[in-house]
Amino acid sequence: MAEHIGFEEFYAGTRHRLITYLYAMTGDRAQAQDAAQEAYDRAWQRWSTVSGYDDPEAWVRTVAHRLCMNHWRKARNRVTAYLRHGTGRDADPPGENTVALITALKRLSVAERQAIAMHHLMDLSVAEVAAQTGIPVNTIKTRLARGRRALAGLLDEDASEEYAHA
Structure with a gap:
């Protein structure tokens, strides 16, 4: 035994x-x-x-x-x-804007990325994001604000680099 x-x-x-x-x-x-x-x-x-x-x-x-x-x-x-x-139609490759956005999102903190993805990509309200993550509403608002600010800077940085190489 x-x-x-x-x-x-x-x-x-x-x-x-x-x-x-x-x-x-x-x-x-x-x-x-x-x-x-x-x-x-x-x-x-x-x-x-x-x-x-x-x-x-x-x-x-x-x-x-x-x-x-x-x-x-x-x-x-x-x-x-x-x-x-048979197989379904092959998906089109992601566009340049999608690649730039995903690249920028990867550079955010996990907390900011989660808040932005849930709020903007899943169309959840701030209150719903807070409820689903167990994080206070004001913290979600702060993460969204910081994440948006960082994304704006990162996307502007990528656009500036693209024009510099053109």
Whole structure:
């Protein structure tokens, strides 16, 4: 019985065997590692129950195998849909203004970028942004003001550089 074994010891003693099994089953090492990680995560969340099973490793192996089967099933369904409907029209590449905006947004703090994206791109009110983030309304207003000011400077800077190279 494995109930006296801690999760860390269980993981260390079974990880290599499980990944080897999944790799042999899938032929894809990354998929095997992903499925194993998910299965161990589920086992850890239920360790008080799983550790009492006669063979906790079999439980983890079954969960991981099912995760791989779901992956294969989804892949098969994607191929079937592709064969039935073909691919959609390719998306046009982003315009210069979009690239400039995204580049500028990346230079803002995460907090400012979040406030601007939620307010201006998702059309949420300041109160809705505050409610969804759990941040006071005045803080959201400050982040929006600072973010807009920074974006204006960054976009003007990019435009100035573009004209200088023309």
